[in-house]
Amino acid sequence: MSTSNTSRPMVDMRDVHKWFGHNHVLRGIDLSVPKGTVATVLGPSGSGKSTALRCINQLEEIGAGRIYVDGELMGYREGERNGQPALYRLHPKAIARQRANIGMVFQRFNLFPHMTGLGNVTEAQIQVLGRDKDEAHERSVYQLERVGLGDRMEHYPAQLSGGQQQRVAIARALAMDPELMLFDEPTSALDPELVGEVLSVMRDLAATGMTMIVVTHEIGFAREVADQVVFMADGVVVERGTPDEVLSNPREPRTQDFLSKVL
Amino acid sequence: MTLQQAPTARQPERIHAIPVRYPGRWVSAVVVLVLAAMAVHALVTNEIFAWPTVWHYLFAKPVLRGVEWTLIFTVSSMVLAIVLAVLLAVMRETPNPVMRWVAWFYIWLFRGTPVYVQLFLWGLLAVIFPRLSLGIPFGPDFWHFTTRDLVNAAVASILGLGLNEAAYLSEIVRAGLESVDHGQREAARALGMKDGPILRRIVLPQAMRVIVPPTGNETISMLKTTSLVIAVPFTLPGELNFATTAIGNRTFQPVPLAIVACIWYLAITSILMVGQHYLEKYYGRGFEPHGPVTTKPGRRTSRQAAINAAHTTPDMELIDDQGHVTKGGADR
Numbered sequence: 001m002s003t004s005n006t007s008r009p010m011v012d013m014r015d016v017h018k019w020f021g022h023n024h025v026l027r028g029i030d031l032s033v034p035k036g037t038v039a040t041v042l043g044p045s046g047s048g049k050s051t052a053l054r055c056i057n058q059l060e061e062i063g064a065g066r067i068y069v070d071g072e073l074m075g076y077r078e079g080e081r082n083g084q085p086a087l088y089r090l091h092p093k094a095i096a097r098q099r100a101n102i103g104m105v106f107q108r109f110n111l112f113p114h115m116t117g118l119g120n121v122t123e124a125q126i127q128v129l130g131r132d133k134d135e136a137h138e139r140s141v142y143q144l145e146r147v148g149l150g151d152r153m154e155h156y157p158a159q160l161s162g163g164q165q166q167r168v169a170i171a172r173a174l175a176m177d178p179e180l181m182l183f184d185e186p187t188s189a190l191d192p193e194l195v196g197e198v199l200s201v202m203r204d205l206a207a208t209g210m211t212m213i214v215v216t217h218e219i220g221f222a223r224e225v226a227d228q229v230v231f232m233a234d235g236v237v238v239e240r241g242t243p244d245e246v247l248s249n250p251r252e253p254r255t256q257d258f259l260s261k262v263l
Numbered sequence: 264m265t266l267q268q269a270p271t272a273r274q275p276e277r278i279h280a281i282p283v284r285y286p287g288r289w290v291s292a293v294v295v296l297v298l299a300a301m302a303v304h305a306l307v308t309n310e311i312f313a314w315p316t317v318w319h320y321l322f323a324k325p326v327l328r329g330v331e332w333t334l335i336f337t338v339s340s341m342v343l344a345i346v347l348a349v350l351l352a353v354m355r356e357t358p359n360p361v362m363r364w365v366a367w368f369y370i371w372l373f374r375g376t377p378v379y380v381q382l383f384l385w386g387l388l389a390v391i392f393p394r395l396s397l398g399i400p401f402g403p404d405f406w407h408f409t410t411r412d413l414v415n416a417a418v419a420s421i422l423g424l425g426l427n428e429a430a431y432l433s434e435i436v437r438a439g440l441e442s443v444d445h446g447q448r449e450a451a452r453a454l455g456m457k458d459g460p461i462l463r464r465i466v467l468p469q470a471m472r473v474i475v476p477p478t479g480n481e482t483i484s485m486l487k488t489t490s491l492v493i494a495v496p497f498t499l500p501g502e503l504n505f506a507t508t509a510i511g512n513r514t515f516q517p518v519p520l521a522i523v524a525c526i527w528y529l530a531i532t533s534i535l536m537v538g539q540h541y542l543e544k545y546y547g548r549g550f551e552p553h554g555p556v557t558t559k560p561g562r563r564t565s566r567q568a569a570i571n572a573a574h575t576t577p578d579m580e581l582i583d584d585q586g587h588v589t590k591g592g593a594d595r
Contacts, residue, residue, distance in 0.1 A: 057453055093457060100455025110450035114468050114549045123464060124454035156549035169450075176454060 008071050010035045010180050010211040011056060016065035018051055018235075025051050027235040028065070033228070036209045040222040042246075043232035044258060049215045050107075052232070053182050056213070057102045058095050070179060074098055100128050103173030107185040109165045111157040117144060117168045118153040121175045129176065136175075143171040147201050163194030167201055174205075181205065183214040219262060223247050231255045316519040320510060321526060329506030330527050336420055336489040336502060341482050343425030348432035353462070355437055366433070373430035379494045382423035386495035388414050420492040428485060435477045439470030471546040479539035483532050503527055 011033040018026035025048045033039045041049045054060045056067055058075045067074040075095060076087045090098075111120050118140050125136035144153050147167040157165050166186055173181060183202065187195040199221050206212055206225050216222065222229050222243055229246040231239045231254075239252045250256045306312060320326055354366035373381070384391070389410040396407030414422070443466050451461040490504035501509065504524055511520030 059449060059453065096452070096455045096457050099453055102453070104450075104453035106446060106450060106453075108446055110444075110446040112447065112450070112465055112469075114546075116549075124451070124456055127460045127464065128455040158549060172454070 008035075009033055009068075010037075010070055011213065012066075012068040013052070013056070014066045014068075016052065016055060016067060017063045018048070018055060018060060019063045025235050026055070026062075029232075029235075029237060031230060031237065033211060033213060035211055037227040038206045038212045038214065038225050039228040039230060040226040041213065041215045041230045041232060042217070042219070042222065042258070043238075047232045048235040049232045050184050053184050053213060053215050056180075056182060057099045057104055059104075069098070069102065072098065096128070100124075100176055101179055103176060103178035103181040105166070105169050105173055105181070105183045105186045107188050109157070109162070109169045109189070111165055111169055111172070113157050116154050116156055117149060117160070117171075120157070120168055121172045124172070125175055139175050140171070143175045144168070146174070147171045148197070161194060162190045163197045166190065166198045170198075170201055170205070179211065181210055181212045183212065183216070185215050185217070187216065187218060217262065219247060219259070231258065233258070311518050312522060313516060313519040316514075316516055317522050317526070320507070320520060320523050323510070325501065325506045325510065326503070326523060326527070329501050329503035330531075332417075332501060333486065333489050333503040333527075334531070335417075336424060336492060337482065337486045339421045340424035340428060340489075341485055343421065344428035344432050344481075344485075345478070347426065347429035348436045349467075351429060351433035352436035352440055355433070356440065370430045370433060373427050378423070378427045378488065379491050381427050382420065382491055382494040383496065385414070385419040385423035386416060388419060416492075416495050419495050420489075423495065424485065424488065424492070428481065432478065432481060435481070436470070436474055439472075439474035440466060442473045443469045468546065472543075472550065475539065475542050475546055479535065479542070482539075483535055486531055486535070487528060 009032045011031065013029050013031040016026055016029040017024070029048075029052050031039070031052070041052070043049045051060055055062050056069065056074065061075065075090055075098075077090055079086055079088050111117075112123065115123060118137070121140035121143055122133075122136045125131045125139065126133065129136075131139070141150070141153065144150060147170055149164060149167055149171065152160060152164060152168075155164075157168070160168065170186075186202070187198050190198065195218070199218060202212070202214070202221070203225055214221070214226070224243075226243050228240065229243050230237055231246055231250070231252070233254050239246055239250060239255045245251075246255065247259065250259060307314070351366045351369060354362040357363060392410055394407055395410050395413070396404040398404035398406070447465055447469065448461055451465045456465070489502050492502060493505055507520040507524040508517070511517035514520075
C-alpha cells in the first residue's frame with residue numbers, strides 16, 4: 001500500500017451546507033474518515049446527522065461545500081466556463097455509478113417487499129454491476145450466509161423479523177463490493193431484543209477493515225467499535241475525537257448535556 | 264381428582280354457554296329467500312323471456328361472431344390503453360414541464376368528452392383527414408397514405424376505445440406509482456440503480472398491487488362499453504350487442520336476444536374475474552405470509568404469522584392469526 005493511498009481519507013466533507021427551503025439544516029460540516037476506520041455520528045434528532053450521511057451518496061444535493069469519496073468529488077465535475085472555474089452537475093447516470101461504490105443501510109430497512117431475501121441481494125448486482133445470474137446468485141448466498149441468514153434466503157421480507165430484515169439489507173449493500181458503508185440509524189426501528197444481532201454483524205464488518213460511517217444512538221457500540229466519534233447538534237459538528245475523549249470526557253456542555261440524557 | 268396428579272395435568276372446565284338467539288336473522292333470511300323465489304318464478308314462467316329461443320340463439324353463428332369481435336375490441340383496446348396509461352402516468356411525474364402539460368392536456372381532453380362522440384369522430388377520421396402524412400408541420404411531407412386504407416371501422420373502434428380508456432387508466436397507474444413507499448426508490452438509488460430499472464423492477468411491480476383491482480374493474484366495464492362502437496359510422500363489424508339486437512329486431516323477439524347478450528357478457532365477466540384473482544395473487548406475493556390463512560388477518564397479525572412461520576423465535580410460544588397460543592417453536 002502506498003503512502004499516498006493510506007493518507008487520503010475515504011470520506012472528506014469540507015464545509016458542507018444544506019438548505020431545505022429557508023431551513024439551514026447543515027451549517028458547515030467538516031468530516032474526514034480515514035480508510036478502514038469507523039466513524040459514529042451521535043446527536044439529538046433534528047441535528048442534521050442523517051442528512052449529512054445522505055449527502056455523502058447524493059441522496060440529498062448539497063447547497064455549498066465539497067464532498068470527496070476516495071478522492072473523487074461527489075455529484076459534480078470541476079471544469080471551466082468562459083475561462084472561469086465552474087462546477088458541472090453530473091448526469092444522473094454518473095451519480096448512479098458513484099453511488100454503486102457506497103453501501104447504504106436505512107433505518108426502515110427499505111427491502112424490496114416483492115422479492116425474496118435472495119432476490120433483494122441479487123437484483124442490483126445484475127442491474128448495476130452487470131454480473132451474470134449465476135455469479136450474482138453465488139455472491140448473494142455468500143453474503144447472506146455471512147450475516148447469518150443462510151437458511152432464510154427464500155423468505156420474503158414480510159416473513160422475517162426486523163433484525164433479519166436489517167441483516168438482509170446489510171447483505172444487499174455488501175454484495176455490491178462497496179468501499180464505504182453508510183448506516184443511517186440501523187437499529188432505531190428494531191425491537192430491543194433484536195438490536196444485538198444487527199450490531200454484531202456490524203461489529204464483524206468493522207473487524208474486516210470496512211470503512212463505515214454509522215449514525216446511531218447506540219453509545220455502547222460507538223464506544224466499542226468506533227475509531228472516531230462525532231457529536232452533532234443544530235447542523236454543526238460540536239465535538240469530535242476518540243470514543244474516550246467524546247464519550248468519557250466531553251469538553252462541550254452541549255455534548256455533556258446530550259450524554260447525560262442518553263446514558 | 265387425586266393429589267398425585269401434577270397441577271399442570273388438570274383440565275380447566277370449558278365454558279359451554281347457551282348462545283344468544285337472533286330471531287331477526289331468521290326473519291330477514293326468509294324474506295330475502297321469498298323475494299328471490301318470486302324473481303326466479305317471474306323469469307321462468309313469463310312467456311316474453313322465451314327461454315327456448317334463448318337457447319336456440321345462444322350459440323348461433325352471428326352471436327358467436329359477435330362474441331369474438333367483442334373480445335377483440337376489449338382486449339386490443341385495453342392493451343393499447345394500458346401501454347398509453349403507463350406512458351402518461353410516467354410523463355406526469357417527469358421533471359420535463361412539456362411532458363407534464365401534454366399528459367395533463369390529454370387526460371383533460373379524453374376524460375372530458377363522451378366516448379360515444381370520440382368513437383363517432385374516429386369513424387369519420389377518413390372524412391376529416393382523407394390523407395395522413397409524416398413531415399414537418401407547415402413544411403414538406405416525407406411520407407403519406409390514404410386514411411381509409413389504414414383506419415378502417417375496426418381500427419377506428421379500437422383507437423377510440425383505447426385512447427379514451429388510457430386517460431382513465433393513467434390516473435389509476437399514477438395512484439399506484441404514488442402508493443409505493445419513497446424509501447423503495449431511495450434504496451434502489453443508493454444501490455446505484457438508474458431510473459429506468461428502478462421503475463421497471465422496483466416501483467411498477469409493487470404498484471401493480473394497487474393498479475390491478477381497478478384495472479380489472481375497467482376491463483369489465485370496457486367489455487360492455489364495446490357495444491358503443493355502433494357510434495362508428497360506415498361498415499361495422501357486428502360485436503355481441505349489435506349482433507343480438509339485429510337478430511332480435513329481425514325476429515321480433517328483442518327480449519330473449521337481450522338475455523342471450525346478457526348471458527355472454529356475464530360468462531366473459533366471470534372469466535375475467537378469475538383472471539383478475541390470479542393476477543392479484545401474483546402481484547401480492549411477499550405481501551402475505553405463506554401457508555393457509557383462513558381469516559383475513561390485519562397487518563399486525565399477518566406480520567406475527569410471518570415471524571412465526573419463519574421459526575426464528577425458538578423457545579417462545581407461537582401466536583396464530585386468531586391470537587391463540589400454540590406450541591413452542593423449538594422444533595427446528
